[in-house]
Amino acid sequence: MNGHTSPAPSRLYNASSVNLEEFKHLCSRTTDPTTYPLCDSISHNVPIYDIPTLEQSQTSSNNLSSLQDEWHHILHSGPGVFVLRKMYNPAKYSAVLSATNTAYDSIIATEQSSSAFSSKGDHFASGGTNDRIWSAFSKHALADPESFVSYYSNPWLAAVSTAWLGPGYKVTAQVNAVHPGGEAQAPHRDYHLGFPDEERCRHYPIPLQLASQFLTLQGAVAHSDMPLESGPTRYLPFSQCYAPGYLAWRRDEFKSFFEANYISLPLSLGDGVFFNPALFHAAGANVMDPANGGFRRVANLLQISAAMGKTMESVETLPLIQSVWDLLVSKYKGEAGGVIADSDMDPARWSLPAREVRAFVQAVVEAYPFPTNLDKRPPAPSGMAPESELDVVVRGLEEGWGREKIMLEIEQLQRDSRA
Ligand SMILES: [Fe+2]
CATH class of the missing domain: 2.60.120.620 (q2cbj1_9rhob like domain)
Structure with a gap:
């Protein structure tokens, strides 16, 4: 190899990216x-x-x-x-x-x-x-x-x-x-x-x-x-x-x-x-x-x-959650030690199992709260968007919900999101 090489630039903005001038x-x-x-x-x-x-x-x-x-x-x-x-x-x-x-x-x-x-x-x-x-x-x-x-x-x-x-x-x-x-x-x-x-x-x-x-x-x-x-x-x-x-x-x-x-x-x-x-x-x-x-x-x-x-194919979350919930809970409680990584997935901050739990959840459930029905699912008091399926699954893991409870909650979310 010869010539100039340098690492790939950051794909993300950082704190100093914003400049009023x-x-x-x-x-x-x-x-x-x-x-x-x-x-x-x-x-x-x-x-x-x-x-x-x-x-x-x-x-x-x-x-x-x-x-x-x-x-x-x-x-x-x-x-x-x-x-x-x-x-x-x-x-x-x-x-x-x-x-x-x-x-x-x-x-x-x-x-x-x-x-x-x-x-x-x-x-x-x-x-x-x-x-x-x-x-x-x-x-x-x-x-x-x-x-x-x-x-x-x-x-x-x-x-x-x-x-x-x-x-x-x-x-x-x-x-x-x-x-x-x-x-x-x-x-x-x-x-x-x-x-x-x-x-x-x-x-x-x-x-x-x-x-x-x-x-x-x-x-x-x-x-x-x-x-x-x-x-x-x-x-x-x-x-x-x-x-x-x-x-x-x-x-x-x-x-x-x-x-x-x-x-x-x-x-x-x-x-x-x-x-x-x-x-x-x-x-x-x-x-x-x-x-x-x-x-x-x-x-x-x-x-x-x-x-x-829009996506090319639609995915129904509920049957997937039904099928995997017990495995996911055991992975979360076991290897991940009751921790799920945050959305940045930063390996310096989270263990590999915690990142794996996150990656799985993101792959399987809807991480995006729209389209929704804002009459039935108004923006949360502290934010502008209602909870997504992913937010509910994370809450379910953290609060130790059983399979029946997570199914009911996601079903309710989906029902309330309809026009
Ligand atoms: Fe506006």
Whole structure:
């Protein structure tokens, strides 16, 4: 052997990977209007597309493809967010939006009168200042099939989803209605890696941290007018370009920078806004006065996922656990000495048997808590995600559960995760 050799670089970020100065530099860019000739205007670095204008001038697939190129560029390496003004043009969709809002209101009223309501969790809002509909996509379909069909037939929704995710995507939706007095959220990034805590997040290799943003598209459709004082979402343009951002958004200096530099745009009923899930953002505060015409700010939050986020084959956990539980418990209690390694599997910290117990559990049960049913499995009080099957199995080992008990618990988890 000759020439220069060196060990492989770390696949993971470390504590010094995060740097506020780099972040500030990235976020100080200005949107170049010549890159986005099809947009109508640019406001606070955010390109705004006027859908009625585009409908008049854009009919060929060539033009649509150019438009999709612009959107993809914005999300990928541009400001990270754009507005589709009149995506649900009231001239055409007025009755659909109004029927949809009626369906939402009746879902909210039904859920608020049910006994399960008080246990309902929300990622961010404290109880009472907002109305949230989890799984609004399915609930809308069951409550009012007619408006559901019209609403999700909007070709602009398909155009924007396809631009970022390709043709095989899956739509989910949650409704958020924020009353006057509702506070702002803390800035954050979204699904997938916006959910685990920083330490767990750090163990996802760097390329996967970058890949997450390509698998999901975040959107919102305004179901009410949203003047600035109603608190439309706050964004920090270009912040999706910061590679270690999933490790940075919880840090105080990044939050302060966000608070000093965010932008937000007023929206009207039927406008759409789409953004890269890695963009730093936060819902704003509704500071309107209810005694002076103040109203609820209502948005249908769209989360659209790429097909690649799914496995090729499905695995049923229960029969596998039934088959192996006694062996696993004996391995855990015996060789591993009642210890299961943590997710980092660091050999310096854990014995080989403890790592083997972990490896087996990770291979066999679902370590990922989604898709789930957030009505039945609200985020745990200290976190943003419900327990995964893996969390339950670890708890079962640590608490010495028998086979019958683990089966019941996993069965319950699976039942409660269904739509
Ligand atoms: Fe968010």
